[in-house]
Amino acid sequence: MIHQYKLNGYNIVLDVYSASVHVTDDLAYDAIKLIDEGKSFEEAKKELAKMHQDATEEDLDDTFSDIQELTDSGKLFTKDIYEKAAGYLKKQTTVVKALCLLVAHTCNLNCSYCFASQGKFKGDEGLMTFETAKRAIDFLVENSGNRRNLEVDFFGGEPLVNFDVCKKTVEYARSIEKQHNKNFRFTLTTNGVNVTDEVIEWANKECYNVVLSLDGRKEVNDRFRVNRAGQGSYDRIVPNFQKFVEARGDKNYYMRGTFSHFNTDFTKDIFHMADDLGFTELSMEPVVTEPSSPSALTEEDLPVLYEQYEILAKDMLRREKDGKPITFYHYMIDLEHGPCVYKRVSGCGSGTEYMAVTAWGDLYPCHQFVNDPEYKLGNVFDGVDRHDLVDTFKECNVYSRPECKECWARMYCAGGCSANALHATGDIKGVYEYGCKLFRKRMECALMMKVAEAEMAQEQENEA
Amino acid sequence: KHIITLNTRDMKRSEEKGGCGECQTSGIANQQCENKNA
Numbered sequence: 255m256i257h258q259y260k261l262n263g264y265n266i267v268l269d270v271y272s273a274s275v276h277v278t279d280d281l282a283y284d285a286i287k288l289i290d291e292g293k294s295f296e297e298a299k300k301e302l303a304k305m306h307q308d309a310t311e312e313d314l315d316d317t318f319s320d321i322q323e324l325t326d327s328g329k330l331f332t333k334d335i336y337e338k339a340a341g342y343l344k345k346q347t348t349v350v351k352a353l354c355l356l357v358a359h360t361c362n363l364n365c366s367y368c369f370a371s372q373g374k375f376k377g378d379e380g381l382m383t384f385e386t387a388k389r390a391i392d393f394l395v396e397n398s399g400n401r402r403n404l405e406v407d408f409f410g411g412e413p414l415v416n417f418d419v420c421k422k423t424v425e426y427a428r429s430i431e432k433q434h435n436k437n438f439r440f441t442l443t444t445n446g447v448n449v450t451d452e453v454i455e456w457a458n459k460e461c462y463n464v465v466l467s468l469d470g471r472k473e474v475n476d477r478f479r480v481n482r483a484g485q486g487s488y489d490r491i492v493p494n495f496q497k498f499v500e501a502r503g504d505k506n507y508y509m510r511g512t513f514s515h516f517n518t519d520f521t522k523d524i525f526h527m528a529d530d531l532g533f534t535e536l537s538m539e540p541v542v543t544e545p546s547s548p549s550a551l552t553e554e555d556l557p558v559l560y561e562q563y564e565i566l567a568k569d570m571l572r573r574e575k576d577g578k579p580i581t582f583y584h585y586m587i588d589l590e591h592g593p594c595v596y597k598r599v600s601g602c603g604s605g606t607e608y609m610a611v612t613a614w615g616d617l618y619p620c621h622q623f624v625n626d627p628e629y630k631l632g633n634v635f636d637g638v639d640r641h642d643l644v645d646t647f648k649e650c651n652v653y654s655r656p657e658c659k660e661c662w663a664r665m666y667c668a669g670g671c672s673a674n675a676l677h678a679t680g681d682i683k684g685v686y687e688y689g690c691k692l693f694r695k696r697m698e699c700a701l702m703m704k705v706a707e708a709e710m711a712q713e714q715e716n717e718a
Numbered sequence: 719k720h721i722i723t724l725n726t727r728d729m730k731r732s733e734e735k736g737g738c739g740e741c742q743t744s745g746i747a748n749q750q751c752e753n754k755n756a
Binding site for chain 1: 720721722723724725726727729730732733735736737739740741742743744751753
């Protein structure tokens with residue numbers, strides 16, 4: 255399977271199963287299209303000669319020679335040979351390698367679009383005790399097999415409402431990691447309200463990454479991200495985040511915003527965070543909410559969003575040329591050192607190698623399933639008791655979704671998010687089609703950027 | 719040359735040597751592989 259498209263002056267051909275990315279001239283682009291439509295080389299050559307009357311016989315021969323060479327070397331028109339990888343994953347013994355600790359089922363903000371119902375997850379408010387957190391760490395170690403790298407996210411609600419437990423949990427994990435030959439990576443996701451000097455110092459010492467929630471421009475952020483008195487959070491959190499990021503040095507962080515129907519011009523929010531606030535690691539995500547919600551993205555929004563993603567990609571290339579690059583997380587693909595086939599097929603690992611732990615120690619497939627009784631997997635004290643559910647999640651991959659069969663992006667998204675699929679279709683093996691459309695557009699932009707960067711590198715090499 | 723091919727990971731090799739599970743949980747596309755042998 256291949257995918258061809260034109261963007262920013264480039265003719266791009268992605269060979270789906272070899273993950274090869276080709277840049278072509280117009281002649282080769284049309285030749286590949288004709289062959290993909292099922293024409294023989296001979297038929298395609300005749301048709302191509304009519305389409306490109308200025309092309310010489312030598313041009314035509316060279317073009318088909320290039321195509322033949324790439325096909326023979328397994329970089330063009332490759333077949334899908336990876337379905338067995340999905341079977342291999344199903345047979346594997348499941349190990350848990352990441353936990354999302356919901357240390358606070360409460361929040362000091364009251365964002366109306368929050369999937370976690372302002373941290374309560376449609377249930378009771380509550381804070382995780384250190385005993386529960388400690389048991390969660392032990393559960394992770396006991397169930398991680400020979401995996402060395404283990405991840406723990408401090409999440410909520412707002413985790414810094416329960417900062418003391420975060421600190422003690424890290425201290426405990428560090429005290430046992432050597433004896434178990436483990437390497438814990440901690441991350442913190444925060445709304446910024448309680449970011450103090452002590453938090454900054456702790457996070458910069460202990461957290462591999464921090465995710466800082468900000469929606470961009472003040473009027474955009476303060477539309478949804480308000481405190482319980484209804485006041486916007488921007489003026490309070492921005493100085494906290496700026497101080498945090500400055501102190502973080504070269505350690506990982508990213509600003510994580512949400513855009514909705516009210517700010518489909520979301521690149522303005524990204525550029526505001528970059529140009530006015532000084533943040534360089536950025537992410538803006540489409541809101542996922544009930545279609546009846548006024549903030550829900552609509553079909554009419556799609557062309558606008560597509561254009562926004564293109565504006566962003568082109569602007570990022572300009573910034574790169576100017577020596578002041580910014581990062582957008584969905585454009586960070588690594589063609590040479592990206593994920594293996596197994597990862598591409600299996601996806602995020604929710605419900606199998608990744609689980610969320612509630613303040614009371616209950617286990618769910620991920621933070622978006624919390625308090626849905628159908629999806630409770632067990633608890634950290636007694637372990638997993640819904641092995642049938644774990645098996646169901648193990649089967650959630652790109653080959654279990656018929657809708658993905660003809661999708662060119664299938665080896666980049668692994669079948670999408672099970673939680674979004676459940677909320678959109680009622681089935682974790684369904685497909686959230688709106689999300690797919692945005693994902694494909696982002697992938698086209700990300701691949702185009704790789705092509706442009708390769709061209710830039712070549713130009714610099716030629717100049718040298 | 720009518721077609722330029724960017725350097726990309728060898729998917730077949732990743733099938734033979736990959737699947738160690740040491741990479742971070744996650745988009746899948748921007749994952750970094752942590753297995754130098756694959």
